[in-house]
Amino acid sequence: MILSDQNNFGLQCQGVSHWFGETKVLFDLNLNVHAGQFVALIGPSGCGKSTLLRAILGTHPPHRGKILTLQNGRLANADRPGRDRGIVYQKYSLYPFLTALDNVALGLKFDQTTTAFRWLNWAGWGKKRREFRDRAAAFLDKVGLGQAMHLYPSQMSGGMQQRVAIAQALIMEPEIILLDEPFGALDEATREELQEMLLQFYEENKEAMAEGEKPPYTLIIVTHELNEAIRVGDRLVGLSQYWDWKADGHDRSPGATVVYDKPAPVFRPDERPDYELFADIRREIRQVVYNPEVLQRRDEHVNLNPTS
Amino acid sequence: MIRRPITRSWAVVLGCLSVLLLLAGYTWVSHRQHQVNPDDTTIPNWSQLYEGVKKFTQPDRKEERWIVEDSIATGRRLFFGLGLGVVFGFAIGMMMGCITPIEAFLQPPILLLAKVPQTAALAVYFVFFGTGMEMYVAMIAFGIIPALAVTVHLAIKDLPSEMLDKAYTLGASHFEVAAEVVLKQILPKFIDAVRLAIGPAIVFLIAAEMVVGDVGFGYRIRLQFKLTNMNVVYPYLVMLAFFGFALDYGLRFLRAKLCPWYQRDSK
Numbered sequence: 001m002i003l004s005d006q007n008n009f010g011l012q013c014q015g016v017s018h019w020f021g022e023t024k025v026l027f028d029l030n031l032n033v034h035a036g037q038f039v040a041l042i043g044p045s046g047c048g049k050s051t052l053l054r055a056i057l058g059t060h061p062p063h064r065g066k067i068l069t070l071q072n073g074r075l076a077n078a079d080r081p082g083r084d085r086g087i088v089y090q091k092y093s094l095y096p097f098l099t100a101l102d103n104v105a106l107g108l109k110f111d112q113t114t115t116a117f118r119w120l121n122w123a124g125w126g127k128k129r130r131e132f133r134d135r136a137a138a139f140l141d142k143v144g145l146g147q148a149m150h151l152y153p154s155q156m157s158g159g160m161q162q163r164v165a166i167a168q169a170l171i172m173e174p175e176i177i178l179l180d181e182p183f184g185a186l187d188e189a190t191r192e193e194l195q196e197m198l199l200q201f202y203e204e205n206k207e208a209m210a211e212g213e214k215p216p217y218t219l220i221i222v223t224h225e226l227n228e229a230i231r232v233g234d235r236l237v238g239l240s241q242y243w244d245w246k247a248d249g250h251d252r253s254p255g256a257t258v259v260y261d262k263p264a265p266v267f268r269p270d271e272r273p274d275y276e277l278f279a280d281i282r283r284e285i286r287q288v289v290y291n292p293e294v295l296q297r298r299d300e301h302v303n304l305n306p307t308s
Numbered sequence: 309m310i311r312r313p314i315t316r317s318w319a320v321v322l323g324c325l326s327v328l329l330l331l332a333g334y335t336w337v338s339h340r341q342h343q344v345n346p347d348d349t350t351i352p353n354w355s356q357l358y359e360g361v362k363k364f365t366q367p368d369r370k371e372e373r374w375i376v377e378d379s380i381a382t383g384r385r386l387f388f389g390l391g392l393g394v395v396f397g398f399a400i401g402m403m404m405g406c407i408t409p410i411e412a413f414l415q416p417p418i419l420l421l422a423k424v425p426q427t428a429a430l431a432v433y434f435v436f437f438g439t440g441m442e443m444y445v446a447m448i449a450f451g452i453i454p455a456l457a458v459t460v461h462l463a464i465k466d467l468p469s470e471m472l473d474k475a476y477t478l479g480a481s482h483f484e485v486a487a488e489v490v491l492k493q494i495l496p497k498f499i500d501a502v503r504l505a506i507g508p509a510i511v512f513l514i515a516a517e518m519v520v521g522d523v524g525f526g527y528r529i530r531l532q533f534k535l536t537n538m539n540v541v542y543p544y545l546v547m548l549a550f551f552g553f554a555l556d557y558g559l560r561f562l563r564a565k566l567c568p569w570y571q572r573d574s575k
Contacts, residue, residue: 057473057477059469059473080476081473081476081477082476082477082479083476083477083478083479085477086477087473087474087477089470089474091470092468092470092471092474093470093474095471095489095492095493096493096569097492097493097495097567097569097570098569106478106488107478107479110475110478110479110480110481110484110488111478111479112479114481115481115483115484115487152568152569154569168478169477172477172478172479174477
């Protein structure tokens with residue numbers, strides 16, 4: 001089941017272009033993400049995946065085009081980072097001076113109380129803090145870290161740190177959560193465990209959809225592992241500078257754009273995909289997205305109508 | 309093998325041994341000197357040192373105990389000087405680290421002031437602040453502010469931008485990012501910087517007391533040195549060393565209490 005049947009966008013990128021001096025990075029990029037989708041963003045290194053992610057995050061707005069995200073119930077310009085977009089980096093997501101529990105509770109504290117409240121209303125803040133910590137503890141339990149909540153990040157393994165980082169972002173229930181190669185530094189077994197964890201959140205989306213509610217988690221995951229993209233994502237988006245820009249009247253490469261956009265197979269968390277079965281998908285992606293020799297029209301493999 | 313670990317008790321024994329050797333060496337040098345000149349006061353023997361200690365712990369003709377009045381005078385100057393310097397050094401460093409126009413505005417003077425030797429600039433402080441309490445406080449404060457501000461500023465610039473962006477995605481305000489993320493992250497480095505600043509602060513203070521003081525450690529050391537009463541000078545130096553050590557130890561304790569994560573991190 002693909003969770004894109006509704007018309008509610010969590011993210012709209014409209015004609016996004018970006019460049020650093022002479023270096024063209026992104027060109028006329030259009031991408032709409034529905035609430036509840038798990039988008040796997042793939043592409044050759046240097047194609048601007050991180051640039052796009054930073055643009056969506058709002059720390060580095062694009063030079064041209066618009067990025068709209070859902071803010072307080074309506075689509076608005078994402079020109080600065082805000083609580084409606086969560087982010088998990090490969091590292092530096094956690095604050096070393098806070099325990100796992102307080103790292104997860106931090107967002108609730110920032111979002112729901114003010115400095116003045118915390119300084120002036122000690123009793124009220126004490127009560128709130130207990131409540132936030134209870135919620136954070138419940139969330140950590142859910143991601144299998146009930147035992148580790150009083151550890152500092154430096155005392156945790158890389159996999160545990162990324163679990164906490166994901167919990168830290170998800171507890172905020174952002175409209176969209178961006179994962180920038182979150183498992184890049186982890187070993188294969190740990191990666192798979194964390195993929196399962198993400199798929200469990202996808203299950204919650206399905207349940208919410210089944211009851212006619214808004215799915216709680218929308219996600220863009222950047223990865224260089226095709227199998228990871230296929231397993232976690234329900235939609236594969238390939239960003240590449242290798243497309244037939246000459247046909248569009250450019251005399252030099254204008255930058256990367258979306259050249260591949262197709263639904264991906266969906267798996268249950270406990271399901272171990274047989275990656276052999278997806279050789280076709282991988283071959284197609286390698287041709288269309290990664291191969292500099294094969295230049296095709298930019299919309300040739302874009303099967304989801306971007307402006308629907 | 310390089311850096312092979314040793315047991316705790318062995319380390320204590322070796323540490324005590326070096327102190328004992330130091331004391332024994334002093335005793336021997338002093339003994340040799342008194343064989344040449346029995347009335348020597350430049351390298352006093354232990355009974356002379358005892359007399360010296362008695363001299364500054366017993367009331368003098370004005371019914372004042374030197375040790376008490378010197379400690380109070382020097383302690384107050386150092387306390388207010390350090391206090392002011394720490395507060396302003398931290399505040400300036402935080403503002404330079406967080407607010408780019410202030411960074412551009414303050415960087416040149418701070419970098420230049422950091423290079424001025426405070427002891428050479430003594431005369432400037434006499435001119436501007438006289439020779440009273442204000443002068444000592446101003447000199448210590450101005451002496452340590454540049455170094456502290458630069459440390460805080462650089463520590464903030466070293467923070468990965470991800471950590472700040474992340475805080476905004478968690479709904480933090482600018483003030484919350486500064487107070488809850490930046491400040492807490494650099495606090496242990498700042499405490500370490502204060503530990504390092506105590507040495508220079510004491511140097512500035514003692515130097516100034518030697519030149520214009522009428523009470524205080526620097527004044528007493530200079531006066532007793534002129535009278536070649538080294539049996540007072542040496543104990544004073546030892547007390548200064550212990551005082552500096554105690555301050556340093558206190559700050560390390562404070563760091564361990566305030567930043568329990570930092571110890572784990574550095575191990």
